[in-house]
Amino acid sequence: MPWAAGAGTVDGVQVGTKNRLRWGQLPRHVRFAVEEILGDRVVAAVSQPGGYSPGTADRVRTAGGRRAFVKAASPAQNPDTPVMHRAEARITAALPAYAPTPRLLGCHDDGYWVALVLTDVDGRHPATPWRADELAAVLAALESMAAALTPTPVPEVPTIAAHLAEDFAGWRLIAEDPPPNLDPWARAHLDDLVAAAEHGLTALTGDTLCHVDVRADNLLVDAAGRVTVVDWPWASRGPAWLDTAMLLVDVRLHGGHDTEALLRRLPVIADVDPEAITGLYAGLAGFFTDRARRPPPPGIPTVRAFQRAQSEAVLNWLTERLPS
Numbered sequence: 001m002p003w004a005a006g007a008g009t010v011d012g013v014q015v016g017t018k019n020r021l022r023w024g025q026l027p028r029h030v031r032f033a034v035e036e037i038l039g040d041r042v043v044a045a046v047s048q049p050g051g052y053s054p055g056t057a058d059r060v061r062t063a064g065g066r067r068a069f070v071k072a073a074s075p076a077q078n079p080d081t082p083v084m085h086r087a088e089a090r091i092t093a094a095l096p097a098y099a100p101t102p103r104l105l106g107c108h109d110d111g112y113w114v115a116l117v118l119t120d121v122d123g124r125h126p127a128t129p130w131r132a133d134e135l136a137a138v139l140a141a142l143e144s145m146a147a148a149l150t151p152t153p154v155p156e157v158p159t160i161a162a163h164l165a166e167d168f169a170g171w172r173l174i175a176e177d178p179p180p181n182l183d184p185w186a187r188a189h190l191d192d193l194v195a196a197a198e199h200g201l202t203a204l205t206g207d208t209l210c211h212v213d214v215r216a217d218n219l220l221v222d223a224a225g226r227v228t229v230v231d232w233p234w235a236s237r238g239p240a241w242l243d244t245a246m247l248l249v250d251v252r253l254h255g256g257h258d259t260e261a262l263l264r265r266l267p268v269i270a271d272v273d274p275e276a277i278t279g280l281y282a283g284l285a286g287f288f289t290d291r292a293r294r295p296p297p298p299g300i301p302t303v304r305a306f307q308r309a310q311s312e313a314v315l316n317w318l319t320e321r322l323p324s
Contacts, residue, residue, distance in 0.1 A: 022047050023058045026072055030113045034072075037106030037117045040064045054299035055081050059120055068105060072115035078299040085114040088233040092118070094154040100145055100228050121228045123220035129256040134221055141227035142214065142247060143268045146240040152209035160204040160212065160238030168201045170286025179293050183315055186289065192322055193282050200279020206239035214243045215250040241269040245280055253313040260320065278321045285314040 023031070023045035035041055040062035048057040048069075055073025062068075073081040089107040097103075102118040109115075126134040171193040178187060186193060211218070212234040220228040244266060252259045263269055263277065288311035296304050 020047060020049075020054055021056045021072075021077065023056055023060065023070070026056060026115075027113065029110070030072055030108060030115050033108035033110075034060075034070055034115055034117055035062075037108065038062055038066055038068055040066055045070075053081055053084075054078050055085075056115075067120040069102065069118045069120045070115060071118075072108075072113060074113045078297060080297070081299075082112075082114040084233040085116055088231065089114070089116050091154055091157065091232045091235045092116075094156075095232070096148075096153050098148055099153075100141055100226070101232065102228065102230055121220045121222070121230070123222040123226075123228060126216045126219055126221055128216050128250075129254040130216070130251050132257075133225075135251065135257065137221065137225050138219055138227050138247065139244065139262075139266060141229070142243050143266070145229065146208050146210075146243065146268060149209040150240055151207040152237050154209055154235065155237075157209065158236050160206075160210060160236045160242060161201050163212070163234065163236040164201060164204065164283065167287040168197045168283035170288075170290035171197050171282070172286075173290050174286065182289075183312070185319055186285075186315055189322060193286060193318070196275075196279045196282035196318075196322065197286050198279075199275060200277075200281075200283045203273065203276035203279055204238045204242065206242075207237060208240040208242070210236055210238045210242045212236055212238075212242065212246065214247045216254075239272075241272050241277075242280070244269050245277055249281070249284060249310070249314060252317055253310060259317065274321070278318070281314050281318055281321065285311055285318060288314065 023042070031042065038060075042060045043063050044061040045058040048059060053071070053073060054077040055071060057071045058069070060068055060070050071085065073085060075082060086109065089104060089109075092101065092104040093107075095101050102121055105117040105119060107114070107116050126138060171190060174182065174186075175190045175194060178190070211229055211232060213231065214229065218229065218231045220230060222228070248259045248262060251257050251262070269277070288307045292304050292308040292311055294304065296302070
């Protein structure tokens with residue numbers, strides 16, 4: 001799971017893809033397939049900057065004025081991206097109309113190229129560092145979404161624990177082979193971090209359909225303040241509080257808000273066992289720290305630097321939550 005972020009910088013770290021394909025670079029047969037789904041010829045396409053996918057991400061307009069959002073990729077850009085697109089197509093197609101998500105208009109899959117055609121959302125990503133009004137709107141939307149998606153309307157998804165089991169082994173892998181530049185506090189607390197991540201994994205139970213990757217670049221806010229949650233390939237079944245807890249990692253990363261105070265006052269998470277939340281953040285920090293020391297995946301050269309920035313932000317938070 002990449003847990004990446006949108007275009008821009010965080011503490012001087014450049015994030016977002018620099019090598020994204022454009023609509024005009026797609027093979028002709030893929031563009032024709034998209035036009036067949038839309039029932040009209042595409043006459044304009046504007047590439048969107050957010051995220052790490054090296055595939056296309058274009059807002060398109062047809063000759064008749066219809067608008068849509070198209071994302072497409074093949075293994076030539078990154079071998080995992082088509083797999084993610086297939087998962088997103090399956091999950092998005094099954095999401096209920098009342099969920100604050102784009103609708104899937106169609107999917108082209110020729111076994112090599114996968115293209116998703118989704119409703120276009122007339123909105124923008126929330127500003128980072130987070131503005132108080134946009135943060136409040138997103139937190140309220142996530143609470144409403146959790147209630148609406150409990151029990152999960154898409155039962156054919158993995159549990160959070162199954163989905164994250166490999167990722168949450170990060171601290172154990174680091175303990176077996178600590179990198180020389182490992183954060184000194186993390187080095188001194190490796191046993192505690194391993195134990196916390198393992199506890200956190202067992203606590204991620206529930207029957208809510210969770211997005212699992214909520215960050216500013218996976219959210220859109222329109223002029224009326226309505227929030228849409230986009231990019232659902234990682235959706236899993238878990239606790240109703242998970243997406244709110246995940247968003248607070250992004251808030252912590254960008255700064256400007258008291259994330260501990262938010263944990264205490266938000267109804268969806270205020271009564272959750274603090275050790276479960278600490279365990280979630282320990283598991284995420286282990287994932288970020290372990291992945292940041294690896295070579296970048298094909299076609300996504302900037303993701304490791306951003307995972308390093310996320311690791312530092314979550315580790316800083318854990319120094320407040322784990323016993324000294």
